[in-house]
Amino acid sequence: MLDQWKRWLTEKLTLPEDVLLDTPRLTMIGQHQLHVENHRGVLFFSKETIRLKLAEGELLIKGEQFIIKKIYPEELLIEGKIREVAYPGGKTEGGWNEEKTSLF
Amino acid sequence: MKKKRHFSEVRIYIQGPHIEQVINHCLSDSIVLHHIEKSKNEAAVFHASTRHISDIESIAQKYHCEMEVTDPSFYEKSFGYLKRRWGVTVGILLFVIITVVLSQMIWNIEIEGADPPLENKLRNHLQDMGVKIGGFQFLLPDSKTIQSALMNEIEGTTWIGMNKNGTTYHFEVVEQTLPEETETAQPRHLVASKTAVIHQIYAEKGQPVVQQNDLVHENELLISGFIGEGEYARAVAATGKVLGETWYKVTVAVPENLLLQTLTGESETEYEITIFGKDIPVWGFGADDQFSQSVVKESRYRPSIRGWQLPIALKINEYQESRKTKNTSEKSTVEKAKRAADNKIQQSLSPEAEILSEKILHEDTQNGKVKLVIHYQVIEDIKSETPIIQGE
Numbered sequence: 275m276l277d278q279w280k281r282w283l284t285e286k287l288t289l290p291e292d293v294l295l296d297t298p299r300l301t302m303i304g305q306h307q308l309h310v311e312n313h314r315g316v317l318f319f320s321k322e323t324i325r326l327k328l329a330e331g332e333l334l335i336k337g338e339q340f341i342i343k344k345i346y347p348e349e350l351l352i353e354g355k356i357r358e359v360a361y362p363g364g365k366t367e368g369g370w371n372e373e374k375t376s377l378f
Numbered sequence: 379m380k381k382k383r384h385f386s387e388v389r390i391y392i393q394g395p396h397i398e399q400v401i402n403h404c405l406s407d408s409i410v411l412h413h414i415e416k417s418k419n420e421a422a423v424f425h426a427s428t429r430h431i432s433d434i435e436s437i438a439q440k441y442h443c444e445m446e447v448t449d450p451s452f453y454e455k456s457f458g459y460l461k462r463r464w465g466v467t468v469g470i471l472l473f474v475i476i477t478v479v480l481s482q483m484i485w486n487i488e489i490e491g492a493d494p495p496l497e498n499k500l501r502n503h504l505q506d507m508g509v510k511i512g513g514f515q516f517l518l519p520d521s522k523t524i525q526s527a528l529m530n531e532i533e534g535t536t537w538i539g540m541n542k543n544g545t546t547y548h549f550e551v552v553e554q555t556l557p558e559e560t561e562t563a564q565p566r567h568l569v570a571s572k573t574a575v576i577h578q579i580y581a582e583k584g585q586p587v588v589q590q591n592d593l594v595h596e597n598e599l600l601i602s603g604f605i606g607e608g609e610y611a612r613a614v615a616a617t618g619k620v621l622g623e624t625w626y627k628v629t630v631a632v633p634e635n636l637l638l639q640t641l642t643g644e645s646e647t648e649y650e651i652t653i654f655g656k657d658i659p660v661w662g663f664g665a666d667d668q669f670s671q672s673v674v675k676e677s678r679y680r681p682s683i684r685g686w687q688l689p690i691a692l693k694i695n696e697y698q699e700s701r702k703t704k705n706t707s708e709k710s711t712v713e714k715a716k717r718a719a720d721n722k723i724q725q726s727l728s729p730e731a732e733i734l735s736e737k738i739l740h741e742d743t744q745n746g747k748v749k750l751v752i753h754y755q756v757i758e759d760i761k762s763e764t765p766i767i768q769g770e
Binding site: 315316317318319320321327340341342343344345346347 | 397398401402405406408410411412413414415416419422424
């Protein structure tokens with residue numbers, strides 16, 4: 275209920291979604307730096323792959339020579355050569371979308 | 379990649395099956411980790427703050443991970459060293475403290491422009507104020523206060539300027555100068571001090587009684603102190619300038635054959651140690667036999683401890699080869715004699731005197747000596763003072 279309310283509010287007030295919703299905000303600088311906000315922890319970490327837990331689902335980052343430069347409870351900075359960033363599992367997580375709001 | 383660490387961070391190596399969970403646990407405990415790098419499949423290296431080490435350790439144990447601090451923090455490294463070498467630490471601290479303290483002291487006080495009694499007075503005043511050698515600068519009032527206090531307290535000064543130059547205080551004093559009371563000279567005459575022909579005469583005060591080209595003898599009146607006539611006559615202190623032409627005859631005798639000793643530049647050095655008055659050569663044996671003619675330069679080094687003379691001394695004899703040469707040219711002998719005569723006359727004249735001309739009257743060579751008689755014509759000051767004794 276609260277979640278739906280938040281979505282409605284975000285839409286009506288045209289707020290950035292990551293402010294109220296627990297959606298991640300990714301800032302990528304070129305190919306070598308990725309700043310992730312609103313994550314929920316590290317699921318897997320190796321030099322080639324990083325899987326981050328999100329509020330809903332997960333985030334998969336693939337590349338080379340990954341280093342987690344900084345990690346705080348809500349954000350982290352990855353350095354390395356990033357090849358792909360993906361939301362695996364086929365879900366449409368990571369933000370609100372038309373389908374869900376149409377329920378409202 | 380260069381790994382920059384905060385100075386209080388340590389590098390931790392962790393090995394185990396659930397490293398991700400350890401990281402997550404650290405996050406929920408709000409322990410910030412930096413620079414996490416997976417080295418092998420089940421091992422990682424990261425940087426963390428020193429104060430979190432024990433927390434991380436307990437978390438790692440919970441997930442059956444092994445943890446090891448591989449590199450202590452910069453802080454620990456440097457301070458660990460300082461703790462182990464506490465002597466060095468204390469030394470460095472003492473050095474810094476002493477340097478700071480010494481730089482805050484007054485090392486020198488310079489007073490410029492004051493005559494000795496005033497300077498002494500000023501120094502005493504400064505001493506009372508705390509401005510003394512060895513005093514601390516930060517205990518003193520600022521320079522303006524000192525300056526005005528000094529100017530108020532010390533009489534006889536127009537202005538005292540003070541400036542601080544490092545550890546030196548520099549005072550500049552301008553003394554009050556009262557116009558000097560000119561000594562009212564007693565009435566006097568100017569008379570000739572020697573026989574001369576007047577070359578120039580100028581009376582500033584008084585009545586000139588001789589003229590240019592007049593021949594005057596010793597004690598003859600040049601400028602009279604009596605001026606005025608009849609009712610207005612009075613005696614004054616005669617001043618003026620009287621230049622007279624005088625004559626001198628100088629006789630010099632110079633040996634014709636001058637033996638000159640010159641050094642060839644070759645030298646040998648002999649070292650001797652003197653113990654209880656006995657000389658023991660230690661180096662450069664036979665240096666004295668090296669040359670047929672030589673000049674010995676002897677130097678002694680006598681070490682002493684707090685004024686107590688050690689019985690041991692080092693003696694260095696330097697033998698310099700010399701050669702005797704004869705100077706026989708007659709012309710140069712005459713030149714030399716002339717120069718000697720010039721010197722002789724210059725010594726007997728006052729520095730203002732001017733030699734007008736010189737003339738060789740007689741030249742004679744006898745018994746290997748050159749004898750020269752030279753006549754000098756000199757312009758010099760010939761005035762001297764005689765007081766006027768005023769009687770009835």
